[in-house]
Each structure stands twice: as C-alpha cells, then as structure tokens.
Amino acid sequence: LRVGMPEVVFAQGKTAAQVAAIARKLAQRGPLLVTRLDEEKAGPARRAVKGSRYDPVSRTLSKGRMSLPVRGPVAVCCAGTSDIPVCEEAAVTLEVMGVEPVRIFDVGVAGLHRLLARRGDLDRCVAVIVAAGMEGALASVVGGLVGKPVIGLPTSVGYGASLGGLAPLLTMLNSCAPNVTVVNIDNGFGAGFVAGLIARQG
Amino acid sequence: LRVGMPEVVFAQGKTAAQVAAIARKLAQRGPLLVTRLDEEKAGPARRAVKGSRYDPVSRTLSKGRMSLPVRGPVAVCCAGTSDIPVCEEAAVTLEVMGVEPVRIFDVGVAGLHRLLARRGDLDRCVAVIVAAGMEGALASVVGGLVGKPVIGLPTSVGYGASLGGLAPLLTMLNSCAPNVTVVNIDNGFGAGFVAGLIARQG
Amino acid sequence: LRVGMPEVVFAQGKTAAQVAAIARKLAQRGPLLVTRLDEEKAGPARRAVKGSRYDPVSRTLSKGRMSLPVRGPVAVCCAGTSDIPVCEEAAVTLEVMGVEPVRIFDVGVAGLHRLLARRGDLDRCVAVIVAAGMEGALASVVGGLVGKPVIGLPTSVGYGASLGGLAPLLTMLNSCAPNVTVVNIDNGFGAGFVAGLIARQG
Amino acid sequence: LRVGMPEVVFAQGKTAAQVAAIARKLAQRGPLLVTRLDEEKAGPARRAVKGSRYDPVSRTLSKGRMSLPVRGPVAVCCAGTSDIPVCEEAAVTLEVMGVEPVRIFDVGVAGLHRLLARRGDLDRCVAVIVAAGMEGALASVVGGLVGKPVIGLPTSVGYGASLGGLAPLLTMLNSCAPNVTVVNIDNGFGAGFVAGLIARQG
Amino acid sequence: LRVGMPEVVFAQGKTAAQVAAIARKLAQRGPLLVTRLDEEKAGPARRAVKGSRYDPVSRTLSKGRMSLPVRGPVAVCCAGTSDIPVCEEAAVTLEVMGVEPVRIFDVGVAGLHRLLARRGDLDRCVAVIVAAGMEGALASVVGGLVGKPVIGLPTSVGYGASLGGLAPLLTMLNSCAPNVTVVNIDNGFGAGFVAGLIARQG
Amino acid sequence: LRVGMPEVVFAQGKTAAQVAAIARKLAQRGPLLVTRLDEEKAGPARRAVKGSRYDPVSRTLSKGRMSLPVRGPVAVCCAGTSDIPVCEEAAVTLEVMGVEPVRIFDVGVAGLHRLLARRGDLDRCVAVIVAAGMEGALASVVGGLVGKPVIGLPTSVGYGASLGGLAPLLTMLNSCAPNVTVVNIDNGFGAGFVAGLIARQG
Amino acid sequence: LRVGMPEVVFAQGKTAAQVAAIARKLAQRGPLLVTRLDEEKAGPARRAVKGSRYDPVSRTLSKGRMSLPVRGPVAVCCAGTSDIPVCEEAAVTLEVMGVEPVRIFDVGVAGLHRLLARRGDLDRCVAVIVAAGMEGALASVVGGLVGKPVIGLPTSVGYGASLGGLAPLLTMLNSCAPNVTVVNIDNGFGAGFVAGLIARQG
Amino acid sequence: LRVGMPEVVFAQGKTAAQVAAIARKLAQRGPLLVTRLDEEKAGPARRAVKGSRYDPVSRTLSKGRMSLPVRGPVAVCCAGTSDIPVCEEAAVTLEVMGVEPVRIFDVGVAGLHRLLARRGDLDRCVAVIVAAGMEGALASVVGGLVGKPVIGLPTSVGYGASLGGLAPLLTMLNSCAPNVTVVNIDNGFGAGFVAGLIARQG
Numbered sequence A, B, C, D, E, F, G, H: 001l002r003v004g005m006p007e008v009v010f011a012q013g014k015t016a017a018q019v020a021a022i023a024r025k026l027a028q029r030g031p032l033l034v035t036r037l038d039e040e041k042a043g044p045a046r047r048a049v050k051g052s053r054y055d056p057v058s059r060t061l062s063k064g065r066m067s068l069p070v071r072g073p074v075a076v077c078c079a080g081t082s083d084i085p086v087c088e089e090a091a092v093t094l095e096v097m098g099v100e101p102v103r104i105f106d107v108g109v110a111g112l113h114r115l116l117a118r119r120g121d122l123d124r125c126v127a128v129i130v131a132a133g134m135e136g137a138l139a140s141v142v143g144g145l146v147g148k149p150v151i152g153l154p155t156s157v158g159y160g161a162s163l164g165g166l167a168p169l170l171t172m173l174n175s176c177a178p179n180v181t182v183v184n185i186d187n188g189f190g191a192g193f194v195a196g197l198i199a200r201q202g
C-alpha cells in the first residue's frame, strides 16, 4: 500500500498461479501478507516466496514483519471454536505489522466470569478486537469493560435470523458502548490492520 | 380471551369513544386491561369503568387483578429511561394477571456491576423479561446469568442502524443463551402476558 | 451450562474429531446433547461416548436424562413431513431435560379438523411448541386454542417469498395470540430448551 | 378502463379540485368510483357528481352500479375494528360492479369458533376476500375451509415486525392453501375489483 | 384436499420412496398431481402409479383429470425459454383440473407486436396467467389488454437486483392494472390451481 | 461543476437564506438551476437572482440557458398526474442545459394505445426519460419501442409494496430492454442532466 | 432486436444445444453476440456459427461488427483483477456495436494517482463505463472528473456487507456526481449496449 | 462512564427537565457533554449547569474539557452544508476530550482537487473522521490518502435509495481502504469519542 504498510494480497477470486505471481513480486518490497488463501491453492505461492509460512486456520501466507515502534499489544477476543479462523486472520495481520496479538478465545457473553477473569490481559492492551457471530453482544460487553478503542468484527457464524452476519453487524453498530467501531463481516484482516495502526507510536 | 385470562383492549387505532364502549362491556366480565391508550384519549374509558386507574407511563388503563395461584414473581429489566414505558406495560400486565413484577431498571451491558448487584432479585423470580433497544445485548447477558425462561422484548429506542427495533430483535433471536425467546418490538403486553402464564401454578 | 442444565454441543462447523473430543469431556459431567450432527460425522462422537444414541432424523446424539421434578408434558406440533426434523430436535432436547414430548405432527391450518381432534393432547401439556415454515400461521391458531405458553419455531421449509424462514418468523412475531413467543429459524433445540424450563417445578 | 368496467379515480395525491373535475367527466360515461378520498377533500367531488354518495369509512365516493349478470355474492372477511376500512373499500367496489358483498367482520384466527359459525355464508359465495394485518394467518385458515378463489388482502395494521404490512403480505404469499392469491397492502379496491371479475357470468 | 379437488403431492424435500408411497395411496382417491419432482427421483412414483405420465419440463407426475363443468380455457403467457418450466407446471395443473391451457409463450414487453398478435387467444379465455422474471412488467401490460382476472406468477429467473424473484413479485403487486393478483415466486401450481377454480362453472 | 455545465444548488436541507446566498454567488458564473426548492422558501432566492423564474410544480428556480450545440430533443414520459412534478424537474434541467424537452405525460402501460400514438414524438428524440412509480413497467415498454438510450426515473408514488420507490427502481434495473439505465428515486434532476449530456454534440 | 442492433443471446439457463440452435439462426441476420456462455458449453455454438470467436474471460461468443457512424470511443474502467470479466463483457459488446473500448483496468479509489494518470484517455472518450464491487466509490470519483455520461456497473465482487452487489449498486444510485446512471449488478452487456448507443452519431 | 471519560447524556427521548436534572448531577463529577439536545429543550439544562455552553449546530451542551496527554489533532471531513451538524457533534466531543478537531468541511469526491489541497492538514492528524451521506464514497478516498485510522461516519442525508443512511453505511463497511472502521448512522458522538481515545497518549 503506502510507506509503513505491509504488502497485502486478497487471494479470493484469484487462481493459485495469479496469487503466486503477485506474491513473488510484492515480497521484494517488504513484509508480505496473503489473505483468504485456501489450503489447496497455497502451494505455488509458498514456493514462490522463500521463507514464507502458510497458516491453514487463518488461511494466510505471510513473510517478515514490520519494525515500527509500537505502544503496546492488541487483544483479540471471541467466544470459541467457530470464530477462531477470523480471529487468527486478525492476529496474523497484527504480527506482520509488528504488533503482539493477545488471544482471548473463550469468553462468550453467556459466561461472564471467563471474560472477567481476563481483565488483566485486556488492561495491558492499547486496543481490543472482538469477533462474534450470532448476536454479537460480546463487543458491547467488552466495550463497557475497557477504556480503549474496541473494533467490532462481526462474523458469518450462525444460521436463520443471523442473516449471514448482518445480525451481529447491526448489533455492533448499535452498541451502547461508545468506544466500538465496526468492520465488514468476517473481515479479520481489516480489524487487525486498523488495530495495528492504532497501536503504532506517533 | 379464555377462562383464566384478563379482558384486554388494544386501543391503538380506536377512537376514545370506541375504547370506552368496549372497556365498559368487558369490565363486567372480570379484570380489565387497556393498552396503548394515549393520555388525551383516556378520559372517556376511565369514566366508563368505575374503579379503573390510568397510568400515563405505560399508557394503560386497568381494573382488578386475577387471583389464580402463582409460583413466584417475574423480573422486568432494562438499561434506563427510554425503555421504561414498555417495561411498565409489561409490569402492569403482570399485575392484572396477579403476578408481582420486580422492576430492575438500571442495568445496561456497558456497566455489568449494576446488573451483577441485582442477582438476588433475579434469582427469586420464576421468569425474566429483558427490554432493550439499540443493540439488545442485555437479553443474552441476563440469559447467561439465570437458569429460567427469559423473554426478550426488543424496543424501537435507537436510531440509524437500529432500524426501528429490528436490530435488537435480531440480536435477541440469535442469542447464544438458549433460554431466550422473543416477542414483537415494543410488545410489553405480550412479554408480560407470557411471563404471567409461565408464573402460574399448574 | 449451569447447575440443572444438560451439557450441550453445537456440532455445526466443527470437525467430527472436535465434536468427539468435546462430547467425551462433557459426558463426564452429566446428561449430554449434541445437536446439528450430520450422520457422516456422528461416528467418532458415538464411539467416544459410551451409551450414547444417535438419531438421524433430529441429527442429535444424546446420553442420559435429567431427573428434576416436572409439572407436565410439552406438545410439539407441525403440519407434516418437512418440519419433522426440527420438531424431533425439540423433542430430543425435552427428553434429555426429563420432560415428556407429545408429538402432534399432522395438523396444518388448511385442515383444521385434524388439529381440533388433538385438543385433548394439547390440554394435558404445560406448554406447546409449534413448528411451521411457509406462512407459519399454525402458531396463531394453536395459540388461540390453548391458555398456555406457545413457543413459535419458524422453519426454513419453503421457497420464494418464504425468504429462508423469515416469512414464518415474522408471522409468529406478529401473532394476534398473545401467548406466543418466538425462537430463531430452525432452532429446535432452543424451543425445546425453553419449553423444558417452563415445564419444570419450582 | 374498458367496456364493462366502472370508471375509477384514485384520489390520493390529487387536490379536491382535480378529483372533482375528473369525477364529473367520468361520471358521464357510466358507474363511478373514487377511492382514497379523505373526508375533508370529498365536498367538491360530491357536489360535482349529482346523485353520488360519499362513505367516510371506506373513503369512497360512488355513483351507480353495473348490471352485468353475476354468478353469486363475494364474502369479505376480517378479524375486527382495524381492518374494516379496507374491507369496506372492497365491499363498495363490489357494489359498484353489481356484486353483493357478504360482510364477515369478526372472525380472527385466535377465535376459530366465530369463523366456523359463518361457514354457511362462506359457502354461498363464489369468491372470498380476506383482509388481515399483523400476521395475516386468516387467509390460510379461510383458504383451507372453502373450495373457491380466496383473495388475500394484507393490511398495514400492526407495529414493529409487521413492517407496515409486509409481514401479512409474505404470510399470504406463502399460504399453504393453494387457492389464495394476493394483492398489494391495503389495496381494498384491487381485491374487490378482481373478486368482482371472478363473480361475473361468462 | 377437498371434494372437487385433485390430490396433490409437493415432492420437494421428500425422498423418491416417500413420494412413491404417498402418490400410490392418493391415486386411489382421484386425479393425482405430483409437483417439483426431479427426473432422477421420478422413477419409483411413476412405477407406483399405473397410467401416470411424468413430464420433465414441468417436473410433474400426473394421472387422470377432473370432469367438472368449465366456463372456458385459461391462457398461460411468458416471454420465452427460461419461464417455460414454471408455465408448464401451471398448464399441467390446469389439465388435471379439466381446464384447457392456452400456451402463449413468446410475448415479452420489449416486443409488443408479438403480444398484440395473440389478442384473439387472450380474448377467448376466462382468466390469464402471466409468468415473468427479471422486471415482471408483462403482467401489467396483459392486465391492461384483457377485462379478466390476471394471475401474476413471478419467477426466479434473473440475476443481481432481481433478488431471486422479489423484483418481479413487487412489480406485480404494484401493478397499475387492477385485475392482477399474485402468487408466490415460481409457484406455477398455485397459479394454475386458482385459475382452474376461476374457470369452473357454478 | 465544470466547464459547460450549469451551476446547480440542491436546496433541500438548506434554509431560504442559505439558498439565496449561494444562488446569488453562482448566478454570476453562468446559467443557474436550484432544485428541491419549496414554494414557501423560494422568495429570497428569487429576489437575490435578478431575472430568475420559479416553477412551483418542479420546485425549481432557474435563470439562463446554455448554448452548446445539441443533436436533438429529449422525450420525458409518464403515466399521469402524480409523476408530473418529477418529470418537470427533468424538463427544466434539460431547458437550462439548452435541450428541448418533449413532454409525453399520459402514457401508462395499462393503456398501450396512448403510448403507441406518440411514436412519432419518441422517434424524433435522441434520448428518452421514463418516470414511473408503482410497478415502473413503463420503462421496459418504452425501451422496447425505441433504439435510443432510455433513462429510467423511478418515483416514490405508490403505497404498500412499492416501498417508497424501491419497487419501480428494481423493475427498471431488471429491465429486459437493454437500453435502460437508472437514476435514484425521484431524481428528476439527475435524469435530465444525463439526458442533456447525451443530447450534446461532440 | 431492432434495426441497427446486433442480435443477442443470453446463454445463462439454456443448454449448449439450445444456444447453438438460436445462435445459428440469428447469425444469418447480422452481427451476433452470445453472453454468459460458460466455456464448457461454448463448443456447439462456436461450431454452429462459422467465423465466430469465443472469449473465455468475458464468456462471450461473437461474430461480426456493426458499421454505423460513431462519435468516439468509450472508456471501460475498474480497479483490477476481479472486475475484469464484467468489464470485458462490456468491451466485447462495444466492439460488436462498432465502438472502440478503451480499457482502463487498474484504477481503484484507494490509489487516485493511477486514475489521474489516465485523464487523457478519459478525455478522448464520449462516455465512460465504471465497474466496481465492494463499495463502488469509483463511479463517483470518475463522474467528478469527466463531463460525459458515466454508466455505473456494480459487480457482485465482495463479501459480507457487499450483499452480492447491492452495496455498490446503492452507492452508484446515490452518486453525488450527477452524470452517473446505473445498470443491474454484473450487467456488463447492458452497460456496453447503452454506452454504444450514446456513442453513435445521429 | 469510567475514569478518564467525560460524563455524557443522550438527550433524545428525554424531557427538558429530565435532561437538566441528570446534567446537573453529572456536571459535579467532571467534564460534561449532552448530545441530541434540541434548541427548544436546552434552556433548563443550560441554566442548571453553570458555565455550560450550548451549540445549536451540533445540538450539544458542554462544560469543561479533559486534560489527559494527547498525541495530536483529529481531522473531521465532509463534503458540505448538510453533513456539518453531525461533524460538529464529533468536533465538540473531541474538544471535551481535550483533543483538537481540524475541520475540513468542503471536500466532496466530485471535486478531488479541494481534498488534495488539504493533504497537509490530514497529515498532521493522528486519526481522521469522514462524514458522508448519499453514497459515502469520501471515506474510501480519504482512506487511500492517509496511513492513519479513518472513522467512517455515515449520515442520513439523502433521499430514495440512500435508505436513510444505509447506503453510505454499506459503502463504508465495504471500503477497499483497509484503514476504515464505521460507526452508526449520524453518530457523530461515537466517531468523536473513538477518535479521541485513539488520539490519547499511553
């Protein structure tokens, strides 16, 4: 993108060969991140970029990390199994930007004690990403606990009236906690990227 | 309606004279409840039904209460000022059905401690009504705290992406707490009525 | 979940191995219910939990049942073939909670006599679940017949303007019968769970 | 319109003077119907058309009636007070077309006995119009009772999730009774007009 | 269904064996129609019902036809190739009801002369079915040409802003031609069934 | 805007004084058009701009006209009374751009002969604007008649399922006539402006 | 279609044999264009029409080109890889109509310099097509740069809140640049066709 | 709210007396901000809080400002007149949080040069708020110019297909610039609050 940004490729809708070609070119300019890269399609790009690592959970290929000064880590929260892939996309994005992700992956609103037990981790972070599908209430609850920017990351996990993620998206947009802003459904990269910018010095 | 039910009039869309006429007739059969009755329109019905009381907050006119055996009180929760009218519609409905409402009116998700401080009140109830506009997350949080039926009562309080109450409605329908069921937006009467049925013995 | 609740696993979006591992762990704590478990994926979990039974119609795996005191059975109604799987999910949930489900599976609104013929069964229940797709009118009709809580369970059965279940969901939310509350589309588990709580003593 | 049709004016969005001018002109050609004419605006048209009658409930002005041979009357059904104006618009339309409307105005789905008590009236009609707001279930129930064309007439009566009449519209479109077709929300004129055509001989 | 109606099976969502079993049973009572029956699934039912014919275009299996007195034929119109299957579902339904369908299958609004050339055919029918996807304008144009009931049959043919058939559905509901009523998207059976009822004597 | 464009002010949401101030300033640069200017608010602007004329039907204030070479006139079509204001907004825009508008204001799809009678006028134009509310079918019909660009101008005229103009908007976007493009609901200015650009030489 | 138009076949939803048959017949009348023709299905049509060329990117089969006088070329713009297929559908349509397409395929709003570097190309065109998915902002930016008709071509590229192309469709309809009109999602043919008409002399 | 936050009152839906009472109480604890306070309703609160100032454009009442260390100013951008009130709500919120707002109020996407002329101002800020109605494209364009967090603030300015602000909301959520997050429609307070948190040291 611009000075101080990693090079990013959105692999969805591209062939394995197209991804490999773009990735090889961009990797010469600095830290690289390829997102939405399915496992079956990852081989050519991994071979094209020496030293890259592919992560099947987040479906990302990455290489290198930026080394700009950072104010602190960023928390990445969700209620459990289903939201972990999108959380990992955010976490890998943070890592490539040189920011430490603090994973808090078992804190649903229906069991507040688990969330309250992680307040120490939340408090040492400079921003918090909250991923949630279904009703998305977790963003408001976390927003009420921390005096930091919270990035709501609605996911398409759910069925019926979750409307493919529109329900948690609306929930987060209407959050009564005023420190919540929102990104697109399943956009782990965008959440990680903005949190990474917030975490930067200067 | 049927044996064991109060007589109910939905005043919205009826003239003051129509409401008064219906109310007078139904009041002869047993406990009476008139809902959605604006203050300017309440006079004739109040005069038509001796001993009735009009409440401007809930916009209800009521007289008498049923005396069937009941298993316990019902909690009525919300985050504050704006949702109180719809909560009061539910509370008055409970009272007419002979069930005690326990008002818990200052417990938003952005301040969990206030909610946790009322656990004793929640625990002595046999069901809980949770009214919420904007993002509606409160129903899930309460649902996670109590092992009882929770009736989600979405309200039209909010603006923009709250879509006139559709946002909290969707939130509640997608609640990850499995003890939550939902009624129509602003339907305090319906929430109170079902909670009243649940509270009944036998 | 909490004291007095069965342990529940939502298998959708999890691998067979993940489901088996979670199920084995939870089965040690008490009665177990696994929902949304496709037949191809059920083997490992069934083997992991001794004494469990898998039901391909409701796509549930279950073991044990709770033995808390109960006030009476719960009716589970629908119009026929297509809605039976979601009804069975509700029925199995009730069984695990120690509540008897009364299946009333051939009562559509276009043939009222079949419904009226089952009034005796409806009358001996303490709550009624009504599953319906397409237009969802059955919930209102049943709601008008019984003086008990009715849980509307919209299903995704239908096409075109049924909008994947949104049409019956809206129908049930707008029910003119005031004893109807609603759960998410195809959420047989949620309907059974709430009905089970209502059926409990105390 | 065409030979054998009444002249019709849709007054909504026209000034009283515009309506009067059009009405005077059309009244010379045959039976006349003006719809959506508010009481404050009706004076000039009534004076412009000698022998016309204005009905404030249906908000129609009409004069004369067609005298083509007809196969039988048409039933117009609803649950009560709120839907009566749109039913009357349909009934007046039928009258101008020379068809007898049979008003069945107190038959909601939450009280089936009242509907069943009117089966004789339904059976002598050649078509049935069913107006309903909120959840619109009445059209399916009536559709299941009669072997004739049923015209579903959704109304905007309701609030919240009734979405200004979209909920009953969807209900009726998804009707499991195959004899139901549907017109636009609050379109009493259209429902009456089509029923009038069906009732005609030849 | 009822006296004077064919027996109808909706095969979608049922197994080939289930369809065959139901079809065999119902075929004993009178004329039979099975709809939404895919070719791969049709064999068992065809063998189970002696003398039945399967039509792959309309995806129907049928046997026999009713012989009640009829007032005249019914036109079935569309613009071409894509809408023909749903038109044929309507046409076969009419045939089973003993009503002659008049197929008018090449008349799009973008070529009015072809439609005007078929006025003779339209004029000898007692009702008209108009199937259309995309923008659905054909129903209004036909509605303006004939003084008979027109049944709008929106189809899911289209892409993008056709929203799976919602666009032509809305078009038809808003038709400025007052003789148009509407059935569900792709509901050829429903359109044929209602047109069949309209075509009947008495 | 740019060289060769009129100066345009969108008055909606501005005070009369704000409009007058902006209009006075812009009128010094060339031909001026103020849109969405309610009659009560027009006085100050009319006085501020010498030689301007206010038109209450289109709610526009305008002064001067451009004199670039033009290829021919532009037709502006609609079905009648209700759509005339938005058509006039388009017509005045054309006039300010130095293009002749040809008004064709009484041509609904339910009366094709009136439209066909105006083919001569359509044929001498270089582009056609078609305004329509309700079902919006007119754009497709006109699109099928002319081999020129057609600009679909959906209007908010209608009720119920017209959804404030979304129904005709969708109709026009899905037009089977490939020469139709679409502007926002009620955007007479935009339709006139684009048609004006198309009509220009060079 | 009409005099001066190419013959066009929409292959989606037709079999390879149906397409080949129609294409052979139409190719005798003049320039031919087949759209939405998948590679696996193209063989028979290509063989049926001597001298035709199949293009797998735009999924078009075409033969010949019209030779009417033209005022200038048409630009076809997008931000990159994903929108190219729909752009090529527009470009091939222009070619068949005898209009030169100017491809400007690497100009996203997040990198304005690339767009500004192509102003010379934009300035020599008589109209501009702008394809964009996701947020669709490119149409407004291009609209602000050129004093020509801009045809917004929303694409279904995106995920989550892009709603299958509805988001860029709405963006373009609301464009603050008044020279933008819009076609259906992914309708590259329609965009090219209208631009081709605008580019024509006379 | 919490330590380090101003006290905030949301006046919409409260009476003037209620607002005054709450404001007086909260003003004792620290800096105060009252939002959505209409001019007619502001008097009692202004008198109740000594030293408060009411601003009719942003409809805010405020007193005092926080003095925590801050990293730099925050830009607040929009295209002009209509979006200024919501921008001012954001700006006043920033001021109360002790952060300097940099107003950039005349930069629409249809005139890029005005935006590019303000790059110096954008570059000295640590975050940027972009308010936009209609199509909301400005957020993406600004996002592409700055390497900082951008907060998209959709507004309800517009008509027709802007859907009360849903169109710009979707635009911003789908932004191809990855540094954009989004708040609710017209939520100037929320945008200012989050930007204020980002601007803080530590």
Ligand SMILES: Nc1ncnc2c1ncn2[C@@H]1O[C@H](COP(=O)(O)O)[C@@H](O)[C@H]1O
Pocket (backbone or CB within 6 Å): B001, B008, B009, B010, B011, B035, B036, B187, B188, B189, B190, C176, C177, C178, D080, D081
């Ligand atoms: N606030 C409310 N919302 C929805 N339904 C209501 C409400 N109040 C009363 N009702 C229902 O309306 C019925 C009375 O309607 P009506 O006969 O029109 O007065 C009662 O039987 C209730 O079931």
Ligand SMILES: Nc1ncnc2c1ncn2[C@@H]1O[C@H](COP(=O)(O)O)[C@@H](O)[C@H]1O
Pocket (backbone or CB within 6 Å): D001, D008, D009, D010, D011, D035, D036, D187, D188, D189, D190, E176, E177, E178, F080, F081
């Ligand atoms: N209530 C109504 N809803 C919809 N269409 C109507 C209604 N009343 C009249 N119409 C139609 O409007 C036409 C007259 O419209 P107009 O020429 O504007 O008065 C008639 O031919 C009817 O088809």
Ligand SMILES: Nc1ncnc2c1ncn2[C@@H]1O[C@H](COP(=O)(O)O)[C@@H](O)[C@H]1O
Pocket (backbone or CB within 6 Å): F001, F008, F009, F010, F011, F035, F036, F187, F188, F189, F190, G176, G177, G178, H080, H081
């Ligand atoms: N009726 C209208 N609908 C949409 N946009 C308009 C309309 N009238 C004028 N405009 C646009 O609004 C701009 C002027 O807006 P403003 O600067 O707020 O007065 C003009 O450049 C036009 O592009």
Ligand SMILES: Nc1ncnc2c1ncn2[C@@H]1O[C@H](COP(=O)(O)O)[C@@H](O)[C@H]1O
Pocket (backbone or CB within 6 Å): A176, A177, A178, B080, B081, H001, H008, H009, H010, H011, H035, H036, H187, H188, H189, H190
């Ligand atoms: N314009 C606004 N939009 C959304 N939320 C707001 C706004 N102004 C204030 N708030 C929130 O509303 C809360 C105060 O609400 P209340 O207690 O009802 O006055 C504050 O804590 C803010 O988080």
Ligand SMILES: [Mg+2]
Pocket (backbone or CB within 6 Å): A172, A173, A174, A175, A177, A178, A179, A180, A181, H183, H184, H190
């Ligand atoms: Mg917020």
Ligand SMILES: [Mg+2]
Pocket (backbone or CB within 6 Å): B172, B173, B174, B175, B176, B177, B178, B179, B180, B181, C183, C184, C190
């Ligand atoms: Mg639930």
Ligand SMILES: [Mg+2]
Pocket (backbone or CB within 6 Å): B183, B184, B190, C172, C173, C174, C175, C177, C178, C179, C180, C181
């Ligand atoms: Mg209810």
Ligand SMILES: [Mg+2]
Pocket (backbone or CB within 6 Å): D173, D174, D175, D176, D177, D178, D179, D180, D181, E183, E184, E190
């Ligand atoms: Mg039907």
Ligand SMILES: [Mg+2]
Pocket (backbone or CB within 6 Å): D183, D184, D190, E172, E173, E174, E175, E177, E178, E179, E180, E181
């Ligand atoms: Mg109609």
Ligand SMILES: [Mg+2]
Pocket (backbone or CB within 6 Å): F172, F173, F174, F175, F176, F177, F178, F179, F180, F181, G183, G184, G190
């Ligand atoms: Mg088109």
Ligand SMILES: [Mg+2]
Pocket (backbone or CB within 6 Å): F183, F184, F190, G172, G173, G174, G175, G177, G178, G179, G180, G181
């Ligand atoms: Mg425009």
Ligand SMILES: [Mg+2]
Pocket (backbone or CB within 6 Å): A183, A184, A190, H173, H174, H175, H176, H177, H178, H179, H180, H181
């Ligand atoms: Mg983003």
